[in-house]
Amino acid sequence: MKTNRGRPSVIAVEKDVSLNSLHLDYVQRYRPGNVYTAGTKDLYEGNIKLNAATLDEYTCELAQFFGTSDTAVMSNSGDYHTSLSASALAGRLRAPLFFFHEDRVSTETKACLSSLGVKNVVTVGASQQVESRLSDEDITAIPHCSQ
Secondary structure: OOOOOOOOOOOOOOOOOOOOHHHHHHHHHHOOOOOEEOOOOOOOOOOEEOOOOOHHHHHHHHHHHHOOOOEEEEEEOOOHHHHHHHHHHHHHHOOOEEEEEOOEOOHHHHHHHHHHOOOEEEEEEEOHHHHHHHHHOOOEEEEEEEO
């Protein structure tokens, strides 16, 4: 019996570090159908590697698990603490998480938002420029915390 009710889980480890016994115990108890990994190292037997090289590529790959989504959450890639809060908010809203870089939203992220059907983005720590760029894509920015 799966204990995760089909919900995804993310385990973050430092680059080129193997999963330790606590991670493996968690995966064994959680019993996911598949384990997806980022990077070049096999972290788990039978893992499926995400085909991505940049943060924007990874977030777009992960967002595909949502299929479609009215809402997404977006945070500054250079602000760890704000992004950590944004990840909790995205989980609570059951919405994909994306990042902007300084005051720029990448063309890849814009394309991914469009393909998911996103109409609203809850911005965490975004500037007026980011919110304006989203508006240019016919996406309503909903400031959660603004600079």
